[in-house]
Amino acid sequence: MNATYDVVIIGAGAVGSLIARELARYQLSILLIDKNSDVGEGTTKANTAIVHAGYDAKPGSAKARLNVAGNRMFEILCGELDIEFDRCGTLVAAMDADDLRTLEALRERGIANGVPGLEILDAAATLAHAPALNPAVRGALWAPTGGLVDPFQMALGAAENAVMNGVELALETLVTGFERQCKRLQGVVTDRGTFYTRWVIIAAGLWADDLMRKAGLTGFNIRPRKGEYYVLDRRTAEVMRSVLFPCPTPVSKGIMVTRTIHDNVLLGPNAVHVDDKNDLDVTAEGVDEVWQGALKLVPGLDRRDVIRSFAGLRASGSTDDFVISIPDEPQGLVVLAGIESPGLTAAPAIALQVCEMLREAGLRLDEKPGFNPLRRAVPRLAQLSLAERRVLIEQDPRYGHIVCRCEGVSEGQVAAACHGPIPARTYDGLKRRTRLGSGRCQGAFDLPLVIDIMARELGISPLEFTAKGGASRYLVNPEEAGG
Amino acid sequence: MSLPHWDVVVIGGGPAGMAAASEARAEGAERVLVIERNTEAGGILPQCVHNGFGLRVFGSDLTGPEYASRWLRRAEMAQVEFMLQSMVLEINADRRVLVSGAGKLHELSAGALVLATGCRERPRGALNIAGSRPAGILTAGTAQRLVNIEGYMPGKRYVILGSGDIGMIMARRLTLAGAQVLAMAEVLPYVSGLRRNLVQCVHDFDIPLHTSTTVTRTIGRERLEAVELCAVDQHWQPLCETARTIACDTLLLSVGLLPEIELARMAHVGLDPLTGGARVDESLQTSVPGVFAAGNMVHVYDLVDAVTESALRAGRQAARYVLGNRLTTAVTPQTIELGVNIHHVVPQVLHLTPELDELVIELRVRSPIEQPVRVEFLADGERVVSQRLRYARPSEMIVLTLKPDEIACLQRAEHLSVNCRPWES
Numbered sequence: 001m002n003a004t005y006d007v008v009i010i011g012a013g014a015v016g017s018l019i020a021r022e023l024a025r026y027q028l029s030i031l032l033i034d035k036n037s038d039v040g041e042g043t044t045k046a047n048t049a050i051v052h053a054g055y056d057a058k059p060g061s062a063k064a065r066l067n068v069a070g071n072r073m074f075e076i077l078c079g080e081l082d083i084e085f086d087r088c089g090t091l092v093a094a095m096d097a098d099d100l101r102t103l104e105a106l107r108e109r110g111i112a113n114g115v116p117g118l119e120i121l122d123a124a125a126t127l128a129h130a131p132a133l134n135p136a137v138r139g140a141l142w143a144p145t146g147g148l149v150d151p152f153q154m155a156l157g158a159a160e161n162a163v164m165n166g167v168e169l170a171l172e173t174l175v176t177g178f179e180r181q182c183k184r185l186q187g188v189v190t191d192r193g194t195f196y197t198r199w200v201i202i203a204a205g206l207w208a209d210d211l212m213r214k215a216g217l218t219g220f221n222i223r224p225r226k227g228e229y230y231v232l233d234r235r236t237a238e239v240m241r242s243v244l245f246p247c248p249t250p251v252s253k254g255i256m257v258t259r260t261i262h263d264n265v266l267l268g269p270n271a272v273h274v275d276d277k278n279d280l281d282v283t284a285e286g287v288d289e290v291w292q293g294a295l296k297l298v299p300g301l302d303r304r305d306v307i308r309s310f311a312g313l314r315a316s317g318s319t320d321d322f323v324i325s326i327p328d329e330p331q332g333l334v335v336l337a338g339i340e341s342p343g344l345t346a347a348p349a350i351a352l353q354v355c356e357m358l359r360e361a362g363l364r365l366d367e368k369p370g371f372n373p374l375r376r377a378v379p380r381l382a383q384l385s386l387a388e389r390r391v392l393i394e395q396d397p398r399y400g401h402i403v404c405r406c407e408g409v410s411e412g413q414v415a416a417a418c419h420g421p422i423p424a425r426t427y428d429g430l431k432r433r434t435r436l437g438s439g440r441c442q443g444a445f446d447l448p449l450v451i452d453i454m455a456r457e458l459g460i461s462p463l464e465f466t467a468k469g470g471a472s473r474y475l476v477n478p479e480e481a482g483g
Numbered sequence: 484m485s486l487p488h489w490d491v492v493v494i495g496g497g498p499a500g501m502a503a504a505s506e507a508r509a510e511g512a513e514r515v516l517v518i519e520r521n522t523e524a525g526g527i528l529p530q531c532v533h534n535g536f537g538l539r540v541f542g543s544d545l546t547g548p549e550y551a552s553r554w555l556r557r558a559e560m561a562q563v564e565f566m567l568q569s570m571v572l573e574i575n576a577d578r579r580v581l582v583s584g585a586g587k588l589h590e591l592s593a594g595a596l597v598l599a600t601g602c603r604e605r606p607r608g609a610l611n612i613a614g615s616r617p618a619g620i621l622t623a624g625t626a627q628r629l630v631n632i633e634g635y636m637p638g639k640r641y642v643i644l645g646s647g648d649i650g651m652i653m654a655r656r657l658t659l660a661g662a663q664v665l666a667m668a669e670v671l672p673y674v675s676g677l678r679r680n681l682v683q684c685v686h687d688f689d690i691p692l693h694t695s696t697t698v699t700r701t702i703g704r705e706r707l708e709a710v711e712l713c714a715v716d717q718h719w720q721p722l723c724e725t726a727r728t729i730a731c732d733t734l735l736l737s738v739g740l741l742p743e744i745e746l747a748r749m750a751h752v753g754l755d756p757l758t759g760g761a762r763v764d765e766s767l768q769t770s771v772p773g774v775f776a777a778g779n780m781v782h783v784y785d786l787v788d789a790v791t792e793s794a795l796r797a798g799r800q801a802a803r804y805v806l807g808n809r810l811t812t813a814v815t816p817q818t819i820e821l822g823v824n825i826h827h828v829v830p831q832v833l834h835l836t837p838e839l840d841e842l843v844i845e846l847r848v849r850s851p852i853e854q855p856v857r858v859e860f861l862a863d864g865e866r867v868v869s870q871r872l873r874y875a876r877p878s879e880m881i882v883l884t885l886k887p888d889e890i891a892c893l894q895r896a897e898h899l900s901v902n903c904r905p906w907e908s
Contacts, residue, residue, distance in 0.1 A: 231608065235748075278704065281613065281614050281700075282613050282614060282616075283613050284611070284699070286613075287611065287613070306608055306611070307606060307608040308606075308608035309611070310616065386581075390588055393583075393586060397585050397587075400583045400584050400587055400588065401568065402520070402570035405570065405745075406745075408572065410583070427618075440606070441604070441606060442606035442607065442608055443606075443625075444603065444604050444606060444625045445603070447621065447625055447629075448632070448633055448635075451629075451633070452633070462635065466618065466705075467617070467618035467705075468618075468705065470705040471705040472617060472618040472706055473706060474618050474619075474637060475635045475636060475637055476638055477636070478634070478635070478636040478660070
């Protein structure tokens, strides 16, 4: 059997998409597979969206090395892929004497990991950085290289750029097994047929252990750890501009209060082990824990500013560190597993490392002459100057028709999102590409307009339009309504 | 560069905007413009296909579209100009307005600005309901638009959380459309919408109503499959032992309306945390001179007729401001203090100028009193106005209209306040 592809990547989250984009620089035929209706629908879409400085992980670990290496890559990466990124610096707040000792330990660890610019601030300097912080704060660790990013855009930007450069993308494609020839994997079996390939890369986040077992690798398990969050109205970010961590605990970096790249304020996450990899339910106890935790950092929070809650799952592995390896058997396989925090920050460096590992393992990486590293996102109207808006509206009058009041999103952006290299096909896909529906009214105004615009742009019936694929339709057939 | 100038610019073409604009013209303002984001004027009215509108203003029982079309005709007769399908992106305290319309960005200036931006529905996020986030959870107003304007059906089996008016009206509307409304849950011990809707929409259609009950969890990953209902104690805390699950595909939220104040904020208009809307004086002028507020962005009304009546005053006063016929800067504004059982009052402040000839006080009570009550307006402890009502409920706005001689009694008072308490026998 001849391989159709040089590489099949399973999982189009931030890690898988960045690997696809990195490999797209070379003369390879590549397939990127994801079981969901869009890229970045797993852990990528629901996390704290922090670019970590790198003082958390144990010196010498893959987490520490790749965090710091990945962190350095964000300006170039986000510039090339038009991803929103703000290297605004982060703070770890100390509330008592124990915490102050923890700060010292974090700083030393950070220095050992090669994190630049770490500084311990006294209480006054801390409050000058973050006036909303609890006035009882004793001090903070200031990490100037920390920042904020849009994680979904990292996956989308990388995957779109990969597609622009010849990578094939197969969404809603579920891997059910592998075909082997002797010791080597030769095919990825899916519900849409078998794809033959020379190399398989498992970048499946929460499902990495299941796929490893299907490939014959045992002994590694993922135990999802849920994190719940509150999203606060944009106006709270006017007073809460900082990225505030509490002192970390053994299981997590703690419940933080942070501005987001979109100028909301995010509270969370807590950390609760769950068994079900699909369990994204928000619990009353969980969000209460988040609220109480957040109040310790910023006592002035107002519940009336909450506009949404959500939960994400960390892909926590049974090893403490990232697993990034080419096993002896089966051959033709790269495994990425346990890529929990700081996985998002590390992802660009992980992608580079995977390329090097493949090169060493014998995959020829010949540069592709026409590779274009640049990708543009859907225009962010609300951030443009009047002159820039006028130009857009002249090109396409639909940029003048605002369909989402809270976030200022126009029909032109909706249409653009439907016709990008990886089109939005669902409401959530549209929301993540444009911010439509993510403001304080949570889509109440735009939904009736968007159903019709999306149906028209996608050439489907409004009845077929979904929130997130599958059975998540918004409308029922009126003839059947009585049924 | 001089911008296109209007005497009065009204933002929002709903009932408040149309009334304010028509009245501004009638009062003598030359060029009056209404900016409306929809393709037609009327605001929320076109989707309110039920009747009950216009009893006070027109003396007839009209549907929402009929009420809107009457006001549209009036506005057109008054030569009000409309800019449709246009969203105001920015305003400032100098009354400059940036508008995005299909195909064009407009900048314009106004002699007076009337904010008539209406209200929006409280979303799920504000409610803290646990569970999943599937399709099939939407606000009652969004459902109303889908059903009555777009001709779509958002589901077959509904649970409605909250007993606001739109929720009750949608319970009837969906039942008539052949869907099942399995339950309506209200966290308060009483219904939060109007009594007439409770009778005509809920009781008459046998909708199971559960007061002191809330939705504690949503179930279903892609489309909603069920909700968990729980009774609550007097502090609104769920009583877990009462939890039960109802299979349904749609949850409608009718849990309150919030004044739409984003533009007001941009112009640094002062807000009232109790109403969630703009703080206004007796002429419905905000804290920013020349910027007036009308309708639901001041505080949420229960009747469109009352919206219209307040907006007429706002339009009239905006025109007077432009024409230089009313100056309030000469007097110190006085705050109306909230007395016994008063949740909020509009206007919040008064400029007691000698030429003040109309004064309408609108208020809501904090807790229901199901027996005759006295609503009184006091000046330095002296009762200036007193009104006897059969009952007082938070869901029904109370209006006090002061006559010129009563207004005169306020002139030199230092403390103004309002009370509502049981009628002394």
